[in-house]
Amino acid sequence: MHRGTDEFRWARRAADKIAMPSTTPRDMIRLGGGLAFPDELPNIVEEAAAAAAMRSEGLQYGPLYGLTDLRDAVVAYLAQDGVSAERENILIVNGAKHGLDLACRVFIEPGDAMIVTGPTYMTALSIMKTHEVEFVVVSQDDNGMKVDELEETLVARRKSGRPLPKLLFDVPDFHNPTGITLSIERRQKLVQLAIEYGFRVLEDDPYRRVRFEGTSIAPIKSFDIGNHVIGLGTVSKILAPGLRIGWVNASPEIVGRMAAQKCDHGTNPFVQRIVAQLFLNRKVDEHIERVKRTLRVHRDTMVEAIHEHLPGSKVDVPHGGYFLWVRLPDEVDADQLVQRAGELKVEVNPGRLSFAGPAPGQFIRLAYSFCDPTEIRAGIARLGEAYRALRSTRATQA
């Protein structure tokens, strides 16, 4: 009676995509994922107990768009960045990724084009792939996405009659994985292009407040005209990723369609109350200050260790965020380095995962968020061991 799995008729989007449960050995030094620094996760015991006591709010089905108090708190938070929003612009979601997925559900048909930087946030790529998008990849320099290159592409597509992209995805502040911040001129130009070519910009901005030095640049959303920018936010980097609370900031029409695609009957109201309270009692602000102080030291430690242990590689020093993006010498294969590093008990991410197409070189992404300086130094030293081994193998072969 049992039929083989070849008889499962998966949807195209699911045919070759299977997530394996992963476990990390205890002695692994984790420089891979953008996890929070565990020693400084916020103390939310009081807020959790208080929210649990508000039973008929937190334990009942919540409002589809989110708790009024949290939506208002997000409005106030965005105002600090010069973004003016009203409550009806805000939809509470289960993290910014959930917002990206809902935007794809609302705008994307299989085969529609979407603009991304090369490289870009790897999990976002993975979500966009489930919507079967065609990627339009635009390269970056020190000022972020090359908007002139984007314009040339759009001109050429229009000329040739190919359908124009529907969405653009970018992380303008401390870009994942490169740490680059998009210049103000390019932000303004992006909005102009969005209007001219009729696409929507998804501005994913989790790292904006994690700035160690220098001055912030106004969000793309602050230059928006005619609802061409959809802001995606999250408390994952300013509070705690486990809370799974994010938001969308867009026109009521877009927000209404995204809400209609939610399959969670409203994001968890109990956790929303906790987060609303943490915004109101300023614990979010306090936590951001703590994170900035700590991660600045982490970043400096990692940069120094890279200079010591990975000679011949190239790394730019970002002014904030969670990641360093390391260009390896051509003779060091990134995938081999990642594998060897794993054998030496240090976890790093292959750069390949951050590209929609083939990687134009050898890269790895390193997160300095999770480990303390001692672990970071030990981790980069182990990575350096793998690195030297690969280079000497190459030298011997040559």
Add this chain to the structure above:
Amino acid sequence: MHRGTDEFRWARRAADKIAMPSTTPRDMIRLGGGLAFPDELPNIVEEAAAAAAMRSEGLQYGPLYGLTDLRDAVVAYLAQDGVSAERENILIVNGAKHGLDLACRVFIEPGDAMIVTGPTYMTALSIMKTHEVEFVVVSQDDNGMKVDELEETLVARRKSGRPLPKLLFDVPDFHNPTGITLSIERRQKLVQLAIEYGFRVLEDDPYRRVRFEGTSIAPIKSFDIGNHVIGLGTVSKILAPGLRIGWVNASPEIVGRMAAQKCDHGTNPFVQRIVAQLFLNRKVDEHIERVKRTLRVHRDTMVEAIHEHLPGSKVDVPHGGYFLWVRLPDEVDADQLVQRAGELKVEVNPGRLSFAGPAPGQFIRLAYSFCDPTEIRAGIARLGEAYRALRSTRATQA
């Protein structure tokens, strides 16, 4: 510069679907949605504070498949129903609806056929519609979905060369909206048909434990052969809907593909810890007993009030669950009744929303879960007032 909304190129699934934020006036008696009884929501203050104190678990990114302890607690819970599962069969999701959506992402291409009962759970219909399914509607009698009718449809489709359905969705215990429980013979037959015709059965079972009298029938999943049944569960009706914790029970291959479609980076680990603890310390079991005692009285109160205030309508008395499904006399238009009732400050659901196609008669769905007996009596009395007004209008017109 501003361009009109006609230039938004929505995806088909989002083109005409917009969710309005809803507010319910304070003096409205709510017999519409399947909300929890607020006076008896569980006290989780202790568990919430304890989970918040486990910072590096609850506030960090959690495992994609869910906390091991919660997956094991679900395995134990399912075992009580005679369903044998292992940890690797369980995926934790944001409520059972989220599981339905993930199953659609994994199996459904636009235009694929899906089998549902007529009527069925209205929010499930709404989710399936976002995946642009073709509905194959099978009618019900007192023993649930007419599987012989289903078989005839499948035979005819195969004969005519039309593609066979990929999924079947049903609520076999205290069906939403009808309260009907599917007979054991039909459960077995459904599995046979699933094997014969190559579809998967989604068994959505939120109300199973809310049984007031009579004996439970083994879940469809307990008759599964060859992974043709996907179980969907939730704590919404056995604990609290606001927690947004549900699960999927399926083969590791299906679960792996569903996990790959999750866009939440793993369901909230902090809330998962709370729920795992509530399973372990037996508060779930205690809560179920309390819910059963209370809702039985609610049901009896509502049935009695219907007999008094809605003469000429027909209602079957379910042995559990949250809802009564009322067939109105043909001369009473359900939509008009719902509107008039709203004017008299009682909220009920039009039966139309529970049908994939046109409703074959006049129905309303009434939930007895949220209101206490006094409110239920007052609500049905107000409904009766609207009902009498509509009938007398009809009588005058005739």
